Amino acid sequence: MSAIDHRICEVLKQHGRLPIEVGSLRDDDDLYEHGLTSHASVNIMLALEDEFDVEFPDVLLRKGTFQSIAAIRSALVSLGVEVS
């Protein structure tokens, strides 16, 4: 697991309120199908902003941005976060 994925998973553990073990999630697993709520996605977004020192623009404030670990990573990379 890359450093960025590890940090994403830590945010998911602390703020996702998912009813399953975050470590069992695959890269493209649908987080909403695994119990992620809209309210929890708000918390995840705010926590990701703190963790990676970025700000999500309005265009990224949509359900798809937080659909999976891969989608979150892609959004963060688009904001300038390095994958390594």
Add this chain to the structure above:
Amino acid sequence: MNLLVGIDIQPIDEVESSLRTFGARYRRLLFTDRELENCGDNSATSSRLAARFAAKEAVLKILDIQDVVPSWRSIEVGGVSDCRPEMNLYGVAAELARLQGIRKVFVSLSRSGDVAVATVVASAWSQSQGVSP
């Protein structure tokens, strides 16, 4: 005419936790100045904000959302008129409602125990039905 109904439930403790963790950033992201003013800053604030978040989510369920998603602040539980809260839509939310022929959205809020619930109802007039009354 199509009758549209949306419902959502929000655990109050989750809102309390978010307020503690993210404070003003959380408030400003989700709620309008009017909503924050109406909900005050006291022991009932989190349950009132939870009801309003549920109302926003309930409205999102009746809108035909494609590429552009309305912001939470474009969906507002406004002041009380005739003993009922008013639902106000702005920006993208208002435009989506207009395209669906929705002229007014009615909302009912409830708080009990650990949860807040909101139900919204709207009538949508299709273009083939002509101008709505």
